[in-house]
Amino acid sequence: MGMATADWLARHSDARVQLLDAYCPPHEHGAHHGETRLLRQAYGEGSSYVPLAKRALKLWKQLEEESGETLFLSTGVLNVGPPGAPFIDQVEASARQHGLALDSLSGDQVSSRWPGWALEASMHGCFEHEAGVLFVERIIACWRARVEQSPQVSLVTGAQVIRLEAGEQSGWVAVCADGRRFGADRVLLSGGQHIAPLMAGLGVELPLTRVRKTFAWYECDARYDTAHFPGFSLTTPSGAIYYGFPDIEGAGFKMGRHDSGQPLEAGEAMAPFGEHEDDIRELQQVVERYFPGVGALRVGAVCQYIRTPDEHFLIDEPLPGLLVAGGFSGHGFKFASALGEALGLWLDQKQRLPELALFGLTRFSSSREGTS
Structure with missing residues (x-):
């Protein structure tokens, strides 16, 4: 999700973007390895996902055309x-x-x-x-090549974030295990298994x-x-x-x-x-x-x-300027192209698309600390 968002920002925003990964994508430490994922639009997890699935398919085909790579196989x-x-x-x-x-x-x-x-x-x-198969590691490689060609995006690999802190004036700082610090006005945390522990360090408990x-x-x-x-x-x-x-x-x-x-x-x-x-x-x-x-x-x-407890995604802004995207539960990658666009809009223009309403924190507990 971070790579997809950085790719969208590189093409649609003038903002400077820092993209941090603890490893070197594509890799086997997240949720994108294993070569293939199903892409379907008639959705067993709920009809609310269908608009996102339709947008995602359009964007996958666009990425395929722009990259010249085979990224989607129409098997049904x-x-x-x-x-x-x-x-x-x-x-x-x-x-x-x-x-x-x-x-x-x-x-x-x-x-x-x-x-x-x-x-x-x-x-x-x-x-x-119209459903089929996505080649996920090829997609990650395409995104990486594109963001590395962008003068406004810096991809930093080997950046193991161990703590998030509030910035001195505003924004947020990611502190890495080797002592490096990266600050930004607005931050997307999409680090899979590490989202909940990092947010707990800020007093926000997430049901992941x-x-x-x-x-x-x-x-x-x-x-x-x-x-x-x-x-x-x-x-x-x-x-x-x-x-x-x-x-x-x-x-x-x-x-x-x-x-x-x-x-x-x-x-x-x-x-x-x-x-x-x-x-x-x-x-x-x-x-x-x-x-x-x-x-x-x-x-x-x-x-x-x-x-998450209901197996729907968790996408929200639990603290001002700090977005989280996780809980993708084995059915998230097919949406990554569309969610990269949606998260890019939210980061850059503070515009939250209505398709993301299903994934907010308030559905779990309105009294949970840090929810909005």
């Missing part, structure tokens, strides 16, 4: 679940409300149209044609939790190449939610679980894939049940979700 996205599954119902409600094209299919129709699926006839699917998650790539046959298989979400009859991708450029069939996970403290090391007993089993049982052409595990990986 299939959402599958038992009748009455809340996520599937909300996908269809979002499509109806916003006039999005969506095919409604029975389980056997899904299996016939995409032979890589083995579904019971009672299952229900809905297919969004960190969760260890896993995903993996598998061997697969030709039924799962991008010409024959879409991206997907799957709600099982037990209510577990999975997501996945076709075999893109020979990487294999990719799948992960969206819900569950192991809670972690900020800064706590994540156990490697396979160290928890459920890491392999919770994925393998779904592979064996629903995907007849998927074979052996190639490689597994771990990532982190930063979640």
Whole structure:
């Protein structure tokens, strides 16, 4: 989100921008590694997200055209679940409300149209044609190249912020572990797992939790190449939610679980894939049940979700001139182009777009210190 915001500011503002990263993006320490993310507009998390999703898709295509890189692959996205599954119902409600094209299919129709699926006839699917896959690390690299070419943006890597302080006259100062200090009149804090601890140091408690998650790539046959298989979400009859991708450029069939996970403290090391007993089993049982052409595990990986209690984003200005953007809960990257624009407007022009109203702090507790 910080890189997207800096990219927007570099092209739409005369302000000088300092962009701090504890590592060297793209990297594996945030929430943007793993190569691919689904982009969908008929949204199971709520119809309020749809305007942002539509704006994001337009901006992704614009970035792709300007960069000359392939950043979006139009595979379509299939959402599958038992009748009455809340996520599937909300996908269809979002499509109806916003006039999005969506095919409604029975389980056997899904299996016939995409032979890589083995579904019971009672299952229900809905297919969004205009959805697809984003190449996230390519996108980060494109943004980085653009901001580094801008004379008004300074990207500082290896800047591990350990404390925020109020400026002597105004604004805010970020203090780094090596003693460097960076000050600005207006600040966006979008540091994932570090947002809550840094804000706690200013007396503002934020309802953000960190969760260890896993995903993996598998061997697969030709039924799962991008010409024959879409991206997907799957709600099982037990209510577990999975997501996945076709075999893109020979990487294999990719799948992960969206819900569950192991809670972690900020800064706590994540156990490697396979160290928890459920890491392999919770994925393998779904592979064996629903995907007849998927074979052996190639490689597994771990990532982190930063979640709010309701799993909606947290975007607000809890202290004057200090914006926070976090809690993106495993479904935020698809919106990064649109949120970079929205956050850039908020920082530069103090204009808060109405699409961000859903993500304010007041929804948790009007009495929480620092909310507005």
